[in-house]
Amino acid sequence: MWENIKDFASTFFVTGDPLIYGADVSIALTSIAIVFVLTYFKKWTWLWREWITTVDHKRIGIMYLIASLLMLFRGGVDALLMRTQLALPNMKFLQADHYNAVFTTHGTIMILFMAMPMMFALFNLVVPLQLGARDVAYPFLNSLSFWLFLMGAMLFNLSFVIGGSPDAGWLSYPPLSELSHSPGVGENFYIWGIQISGIGSLATGINFLVTILKMRAPGMKMMKMPLFSWSVLSSSIIIIFAFPILTVTLALLFLDRFLGAHFFTMDLGGNPMMYVNLIWMWGHPEVYIVVLPAFGIFSEVVATFSKKKIFGYNSMVFSMMLISIVSFFTWAHHFFTMGASANVNVFFAISTMVIGIPTGVKIFNWLFTMFRGRITITQPMLWTLGFIPCFAVGGATGVMLAVAPADYQYHNSYFLIAHFHQVLIGGVVFGYLAGIYYWWPKVFGFKLNDRLGKWAFWLWNIGFYVCFMPQYALGFMGMTRRLYTYGSDTGWDLGWAPLNLISTVGAFLMGLGFIFQVWQISYSIRKGERDLTGDPWGGRTLEWSIPSPAPMYNFAVEPQVTTDDAWWKVKEDRAKGIKPAPVKYEPIHMPKNSAIPFVMSVCWFIAGFGFVFDWMWMAIPGLIGVAICLLARSFSYDTDYYIPVDEIERTEAALRGRTV
Amino acid sequence: MKSKRSGWKLLTILVLSYAVIIAVSVALGWDKFIVLDPKGPVAEVQQKLIILTGLICMAVVIPVIVLMVYIVWRYRDTPDNDAPYQPNWHDSKLLETIWWGIPIVIIIVLGIFTARDTYKLAKPPVTDANPITIQVTSLDWKWLFQYPGQKIATVNYVQIPAGVPIRFQLTSDAPMNSFWIPQLGGQEYSMPGMAMQLWLQADKPGKYFGSGANFSGRDFAHMQFVVESKPQAEFNEWVKQVKASSPELTKEGYTQLAKPSTAKQEFFSSYPDDLYTEIVDKNGGIYMKHEMDSMNSGSYNGSTKP
Structure with missing residues (x-):
């Protein structure tokens, strides 16, 4: 026993x-x-009532934000472990198995459990406010999305201490990820962690698509909508078409491992190439899913801090929609070297380069928004200005990679690694950080300290170039990705050591930048400049028309929109002495909190854990729990309530009274 | 104000010293950039294309960055700035046409070069010399090379005659990998159940670095191999020597070799007939005959016809 x-x-x-x-x-x-x-x-009841069961988009956004920052820490530690191992040749810091697990979890966490939730945090915190709405279209579903994401992420992270981490790369190509070569439970954690959170991602895509189409304030025509909301729309459209592909692909891989199916094994007529195609049919659109909202953020930030209307609004909208379509026709550029015919390679090379056209246009439009403006370099603007050169270079190396015959030399090399980190850090991370700094006062009611923030920015920015520029060079030196060691141990010494050491220094500079941000947040919670106006930056869009933080119903009265930059217009009218219409409150229809999303996600977690270990006695009850939650929701009719007028009056009086 | 200025000074010094470090290390290690130092016609086409496309991209990116720095400086928000301020100017058909136009033109140019070289590299590099075939199998975690024309086999070492186009046929008896000899040309995946084809050629005798480029499990980092190019006569001599002095590769020997482990260089005077075909077939090639035939427009069983 x-x-x-x-x-x-x-x-x-x-x-x-x-x-x-x-x-x-x-x-x-x-x-x-x-x-x-x-x-x-x-605080247990507080936690349960105010957070776990909440359906308020602002609270859900904050929870997404906290979770994504924790995941940024975990993924960042993974990165530093890797860079430590590679700092010197023949290092003995990590064993091969451990290194392989670390780069696998680094990639998976950074894309799926860091970038995605940070993006959803910004969706939730900003979009309803920008649209003049009181919540998203489906608040209950929104809460479910968050809890599914969190349970998926927790399940994935659990593999670090229980059962063993996945170690077949962040996209788990078969046959390496099949039972034949990865018999452990790591791949099961990978599959179920992503599957469970993936349901949440798909639901969020649907939720925000409907929110944007149906919940805009009266008078806000599509072409008067702020560009961040447009970027969320384009991103949501891609989510809706791309995430089902991921779900199906991983389900098939699971069937291979669980029931001995042969979708992606070569025996009995399966084919791993099919997996590679499918996973990139999701994987390439995925990078546009995360980068488009960053484009939207830059559009807001540049206009606000140049005190000028965004240049070429129509072009901006058109280019984002174009990217969301073309992004589905470029996936094969991830495997030009897998033996496709010359015709196929030429098609995908050119379709990939075509993406560069609308992206280039956007950069010029941002530049010409600043042109003849008045530029103040605040923290959000600093990250935006850091983004433009970084993304221009990253985009250019992307075009170089798209040149199929040349890609035969870049593929799988550190040139590729440097490229995608440049667009993902320089584009996505810098973008989301710009967004977080920009909307932070709206969410929390205070600004983040400037001095610490500038340290963080320069450490990140300089650290980035020190870390990744040498990696382009290492690619030309023939260094391939995912090597846990190099130098005489492997038979060849090709002089990779000095550049690797420099790169490691850069990675630690970025780590230091992150520490400064943690310091900055904890300092500013206590001493940050309070935002009493609700409009600390001189904003142009509706979220700045209400107090910070916004009351739970967001807008006491539905705003009436007549033009783009709706809040700017109101401010102009006020300056001209035009009096706003008198305010008349009406009861506000709100959704009730619910415990079902949390309970259902816990049931999913239990089912997922059971499937990971092949324990049907655990998985089946978990799934039954999910079904019961679905039924319970279907039969619950008491899901909404009205906030009475006198309560609105009291809340507004308190908030406006505070306002100077 | 003063601290602000010293901050910029510090930043300038940092940027400059970084540029110097990079410039010096690039200058000292130029010969280490093996991708840019081609030793065969395929790598040469790719190197020219890399440099050309790199320059075109730089020609776009550098002006954009300069323009950004200028705009941020010119339109900074200081009380004494006399630059024009037009808060409602947001539209110019002419300007927008220009920057929709510039990238379109660049993409057309790049697209033409891409198509030209893609079709060029799908064919053997030169046609006046008779090509030879080498069958490559990626194993956990080593490379097996079979010479169907010479009937010898090697592990983690491949010798080729200089000036002769080599038709590498690639497969895997393990998770997929990618076969890469940077100085001779770009890589191609080796996949179980498939026989892929990659044309390469070395112009001159020399010793080149080869490696597995696609992650394939625990000891993937040790899948580096040596490529040696020799004049035809010396190559023939080497084949004779291997035939005379090396052991045979038997079926059992192959089973041992295929087990997960790392390996040193090994040489075999012969190998079981149809070993390569068997490897491809048992990994699923049997289900893909039709596709393979159309992909390589030839059989994968060792024919030396181009």
């Missing part, structure tokens, strides 16, 4: 590495600390 338990524990828990024991201890300590603090300060 005792022997059985010991046997089970030694495979169930990951053992053998001091880093992992350290993680075990810190997870245990953190959990105990959280439980203690919540109990000591009697």
